[in-house]
Amino acid sequence: MRQLALALLAAVLLAAAGGPARAERLVISLSTHRVLITSNFTGAELTLFGAVEADGTAAGRAGNYAIVVTVTGPRESVVTWRKERVLGLWINEAARFFVDPPSYLAVLSNRPVEAIAAPERLRRYRVGLRHFVLPQRIGSDVGETSAEDPFREAFVRAKTAEGLYREQSNAVTMLTPSLFRAAITLPANVPTGDYEVEVKLFAEGALVARETTAFEIIKAGFEQFVAHAAREHALAYGLATAALALLFGWLGSVIFRRD
C-alpha cells in the first residue's frame, strides 16, 4: 500500500511539475491502431515513431536521451505451480495466484534498462521487466513480492518462453538525436484485446516526459465470424459442428464404400 501511495504522490508531483516549466515534450505515433488477425496471421510488427520536442532550457541534454517503451496487453489471471517429488512422482505441490498480470508485456529501450537510471528510480517508475508490478495473492493477502521471488521468476520465464514477455534493449533506434523509432513485435500466439503503449523519456537518469497511446488486436474475416459464432451462439455452433462431423463421416462411408 505504501508503495502505491508513493507512486501516486510521485505521479501528482510530476503532473504539477509539468506544464510550462517542462523542458521536453514527447510526440508519438503508431503505424497502426488496429491489428487484424486473419487466417494467415503468423505474428505482426508495429512501428512506433516518436520525437522529443525540447525548448531552450533542455538544449544541453539533446542527444543523451534514454527511451523506454512499455507495451502491456489485456489482463488475465494465472496460477504458477511448483512441482515436487512425492512418492517418486512429480506432483504440483505449491501455487501462487498472480492477480491480473498483463497477458503481453514488452519493455523496449535504446540502452540496457539498468544503465538508464539509478535502481531506486527504476523501481519507482516501474521500468523494466524486473520492476513491473506483478501482485500475487497468497492466502487472502495481495502483495507484491521481490523480483527474486522464485514464483515470479518462474512466471516471467514461462511467459518469456512463450514469446509474450520480452525485454529488448535494442528495439528503440535513435534516428536523429531527437527522433526515434521502436519496433513492437507481436508473436503469433498474441492474445486479442486492448493494448497500452507507454513511452518514458529519461535524461541524465531522471524521468523528464511520458506519453501514452493504445492499439487493439482483433480477429477479422472468417476468424472473427467463427470466434463470434462460438461465443455468442454457442449451442448453434456446437450443433453445426456436430452436424459437420456427421456429414464428414457419411461422406467418408459413401465415397470409400467397399461393401
Add this chain to the structure above:
Amino acid sequence: MLIYLPIADLPVNVFLILGMGVAVGFLSGMFGIGGGFLLTPLLIFLGISPAVAVATVSTHIAASSLSGVFSYWRRRALDLALAAMLLAGGLIGTGGGVWLISVLRAAGQLDLAISLSYVTLLGIIGVLMIAESARAIFRTRRGGRETLRRPGSHAWFHGLPLKLRFKQSRIYVSVIPVWAIGTFVGFLGAVMGVGGGFLLVPALIYLMRVPTSVVIGTAMLVTLVTMAAATVLHAATNRSVDVVLALMLMLGGVIGAQFGAQAGQRIRSEQLRMLLGLIVLMVGLRFALGLVVTPEDPYSIQPIEGSP
C-alpha cells in the same frame, strides 16, 4: 502453410495437422478404434490447450465412428438395445467426469489425474492385449485350433436382477453390469478426452461375452452418440471446439481410415491385436516417463478459465 485457428488462438501447419489426421485415421481404420488416446496427447504436445484438444478430438471421433457405424449397420452387426443400455450409463458417467475435471482443475491436479489414468489404463490394457495375442500366436504356431472361449460359465454378475435378453448379441444378462460398464467408460472418456472404444471393446468381449462381430459396431455406435453429445456440450459450456482444427483432422482421418482398413484386412487378427497392444503400452509409458523423470523446470503456469 500456416493457418490461424480461431478458437485455439494460434497458427498451425496445415500439412502437419492433416498428416496427424491421416496417421491416426490409418490406425483407427486398422484397429477399429477412435484414436482419441493418440490424438489428444499429440494436439496438447503441439501447444493447443488441453480444453480445446479434448473438445475438438471428440468432434473428430464422432466423424470417424459414423463411417464405421454405417458399414456395420449395413451388415446388421450392431446391437441397438445393448448400445441404448450402455448409453444410459454413459451419460451419467460423462456428467460425473465433467464434474471431476472442474474439481481437479481448481486443485491444480488435472494434469496429474490425466497422466495417472493414461498410465494405469493404457499400461493394463496394453499388457493384457500383448499377453493375450502372444498366447494366440503361440497357439496357431503349434498348429492348435484357436478355440473361441464361450463357455456357459456364470460369473457373479449373472445372478443380478433386471435381466434382459439382447437378441443381436445372443446374451441374457442383468442390465446392471451393462450400466456399470457404460458409466465407467463415459466417466473415463470425459476425464481422459477419449471415446473409450479401447475400453468398451475388451469389456464387452471378455466380461459380457458379446460376440466379437457385434462388439465393434455396437461400441462405435455408443462412441458416436457420446462424442456428438460431447461436441455440443463442450461448445455450449466451454466454447472450446475449434471447427477449423476439427475440419482438418476429419479430412485427414477419413482418408487415413480407408487405407488403414485395407491394411488391417491383410494382417492376421492376433498380430493386429499385438500391434495395437504395443502402441497402447508405448503411449502409457510415455506418460509414465513424464511423471517420473525430473522436469527441466519444476514450475508451470496455467491461465484460469473464464478470466477476461
